[in-house]
Amino acid sequence: MSIPKKASFFAMLIMILLVAAACGNKADNNAKTNESVPTETTAGTDTDTAKTEDTENTESLEASSSESKVADNSKDVELGTTEQGSYNNDYFGVSLKFPEAWEFQDGDGMNELTSASSEAIAGDDETKKKQIELSQAKTLNLLMASQYPLDGGQVGPSAMAIAEKVSLLQGIRTGKDYLEATKKFMVDNQFPYEYKEFTTETIGGKEMDLMQITMDAGNGSTITQDYYSTIIEGYAFNFIFTYLDDKTKAEIDTIKKSVQFK
Template sequence: MSITKKTSLFAMLIMMMIVVAACGDKADNNAKSNDPAATKTTTGADAGTAKTDDTDKSGASSEDNKESDNSSKVELGTTQKGSYTNDYFGVSLKFPEAWEYQDAEGMNQLTSASSEAIAGDDEKKKKQMELSQTKTLNLLMASQYPLDGGQIGPSAMAIAEKVSLLQGIRTGEDYLKATKKFMEDSNFPYEYKDFTKETIGGKEMDLMQITTDAGDGSKITQEYYSTIIEGYAFNFIFTYLDADSKAEIDNIKKSVQFK
């Protein structure tokens, strides 16, 4: 499907910041007196580890300390032609070998670009997005077409964000509700279906499905899956446009395996 380059980039990149910005907004509202944990991702490689500098200035519980220790071992995972694996989150999947994919550095650059596009001149949004980026692991971005090619097709993403009880995020549904609120407050032109649950690769995940106009009268469907793993909201974001691209996504979902 050929649509304008601007529309294509917006539709593909906006997902990268909507999810993480939502939780940043939750943290800003619920934990203003605390310095949130910062997650630093490695860049320049599609396999590596990410270390966190978790410091709770008001005192951390033993459970929080355990999460901090675990976070020091977080892996960004390995993306290769047609596959992604991550031992820390215990997940693997396959995607078509002909698809484009981004390494961690490429995803970080795209995240920064989409952040600027979404925030515009809104300083509050800029701050919450900057906060969220420090806690976010960009794990996988695979798509049928290059992001700058003026075409939009099916895509698969994996993103994880460090969360805490202070943010009120205890389940994948909590995370998705914060995401939806951010979308609605930002007046994005989305239609929402009810939250549901679905088992993928043996793990039950919460699901939010949305649709939006592709720019030529057809619809883009995005499926947001979320669950909590080792103190992180682990998210899949799948995008498709029609029956053929949905079939591609269904095959990817069938390939997902959680240990």
């Protein structure tokens, strides 16, 4: 495989790698939680209230009502608006700018890329296929902007935003939790990456956890990806920035400086 095609293919896999990674780890955490936590826990938290049948029924109804409200609120989630050179999302309260000459994809376009790369990632592994399908169902593809088309022969800097619905019961409480699940998936599947220590960075006024990975692209070239994650409205909200050298890093730094959280 030539270096340009290898790098371009790598860029196409960015999105599916992240969403599949956290899903697999969370599924394991969820299974352990179900084994160790009784189903009556929520209904029995108020120890000062008499354990009468009517009280339990009332609590059950209140829980159902609360779940319904969460479901109703989820309908208000939006993918945001992508225009030439800008992205804005009122639900997550975020906006950013990118070079007007860059290529960009809306949610539908990103979904197509996900479908195209999922087969390459999963192969004949049925368990991995199910993990990817489950994660896709909970994932919002928000933004993909890149200097070059992903299906072309060139690779350049890119910026991506995605969000995945998470739960405390799944063990995902912080952006770092989400990134650790991502790293575990990559390590378990022997992806040829090198990982730096997790850090935190403030972007647009919001503190986000950061995982940086690098990949040898051949001929002395290195691809670097910065994965940023934080929890917003019950979602793991993520930025993924890709660059190759000091020049392309400077372009990404300009995009990061344009990010604003409300």
